[in-house]
Amino acid sequence: MSLLSMHDVRKTFGEIVAVDDLSFEVRPGEIFGFLGGNGAGKTTSMRMILDIIRPTSGRIEVLGGKPGPEQGNRIGFLPEERGLYPKMTAIETIIFFGRMKGMTTGDAKREGMALLERFELADRAKSAIADMSKGMAQKVQLATSIVNSPELLILDEPFSGLDPVNQQLLEDEIVRAQKNGAAVMFSTHVMQHVERLCDRMLVLKKGKKRFEGTPDEARELLATKVHVTAKIDPSSLGGVASAERVGSGADGWTDWQLALDPDIKAANLLEQLTASGTPLRRFDVHRADLHDVFVHLVGEEEAAR
Numbered sequence: 003m004s005l006l007s008m009h010d011v012r013k014t015f016g017e018i019v020a021v022d023d024l025s026f027e028v029r030p031g032e033i034f035g036f037l038g039g040n041g042a043g044k045t046t047s048m049r050m051i052l053d054i055i056r057p058t059s060g061r062i063e064v065l066g067g068k069p070g071p072e073q074g075n076r077i078g079f080l081p082e083e084r085g086l087y088p089k090m091t092a093i094e095t096i097i098f099f100g101r102m103k104g105m106t107t108g109d110a111k112r113e114g115m116a117l118l119e120r121f122e123l124a125d126r127a128k129s130a131i132a133d134m135s136k137g138m139a140q141k142v143q144l145a146t147s148i149v150n151s152p153e154l155l156i157l158d159e160p161f162s163g164l165d166p167v168n169q170q171l172l173e174d175e176i177v178r179a180q181k182n183g184a185a186v187m188f189s190t191h192v193m194q195h196v197e198r199l200c201d202r203m204l205v206l207k208k209g210k211k212r213f214e215g216t217p218d219e220a221r222e223l224l225a226t227k228v229h230v231t232a233k234i235d236p237s238s239l240g241g242v243a244s245a246e247r248v249g250s251g252a253d254g255w256t257d258w259q260l261a262l263d264p265d266i267k268a269a270n271l272l273e274q275l276t277a278s279g280t281p282l283r284r285f286d287v288h289r290a291d292l293h294d295v296f297v298h299l300v301g302e303e304e305a306a307r
């Protein structure tokens with residue numbers, strides 16, 4: 003069952019193909035990382051889900067229907083380009099966004115005050131946005147995206163520009179939304195947040211899907227590396243894709259850096275070595291991290307942008 007699905011969605015702007023026959027799904031209650039370098043098509047995809055723009059072709063289903071106002075009221079959205087009306091107060095701002103999502107003023111005010119309380123900003127509820135610090139305004143912006151207790155929370159590059167305290171607050175809110183039953187989809191090119199938060203992830207490159215699956219499945223795309231100190235030459239062991247001698251010590255002990263075949267786990271190699279009674283001084287496993295996987299999928303240049 004999916005909460006959101008795209009089927010062969012394509013979006014072109016003149017000659018530019020922003021989203022290229024993209025299919026994927028977000029399942030109920032999951033935190034979904036939407037990854038790609040600049041211009042990969044993340045914002046365009048999100049805008050189509052929110053019905054801000056329409057696909058050139060293909061089909062989108064969200065919360066049991068087509069993107070539209072009814073669905074929109076059940077979605078929370080934090081845009082990449084942030085901005086609030088400087089003259090409005092914090093609580094007026096949140097009420098304004100709540101009203102746009104079909105809430106009554108009373109409900110939006112109650113929920114808005116509860117959020118400001120949680121974000122330790124209740125005493126600034128009546129301060130104008132212009133009189134707040136950048137970090138405070140960011141909290142108000144986050145509150146505007148969750149005031150309607152969305153079933154699907156869509157966040158476009160939500161961590162960019164946040165100080166470490168607000169990054170933590172945002173991570174906590176993402177986890178809280180999930181605990182309350184919502185699905186969360188966020189775009190980023192910083193893998194630490196994905197490592198910590200995501201159940202599944204998708205990698206886009208130039209509008210095309212390069213990967214969809216769990217972070218563990220993504221790591222399996224790259225060889226596990228093992229640092230071994232032994233007296234044997236491990237290059238001919240089963241499952242060793244490459245072996246590089248990186249140093250040698252006394253009495254024939256040699257340091258090796260091994261890359262394993264993708265379908266071999268480090269534990270299998272260790273079993274082979276212990277079964278043959280090979281003495282070992284060191285056996286350190288380095289799993290590929292998600293940043294390496296991201297670079298592998300989109301290329302050095304795109305990953306750096």
Ligand SMILES: Nc1ncnc2c1ncn2[C@@H]1O[C@H](COP(=O)(O)OP(=O)(O)OP(=O)(O)O)[C@@H](O)[C@H]1O
Nearest residue numbers: 015018019020038039040041042043044045046047
């Ligand atoms: N309204 C538009 N008119 C013309 N081209 C557009 C428009 N919106 C997006 N594009 C183009 O579509 C491509 C995808 O852009 P998009 O903003 O979706 O990427 P993104 O993955 O969100 O990137 P970023 O991380 O930089 O925000 C880019 O080449 C962009 O220039």
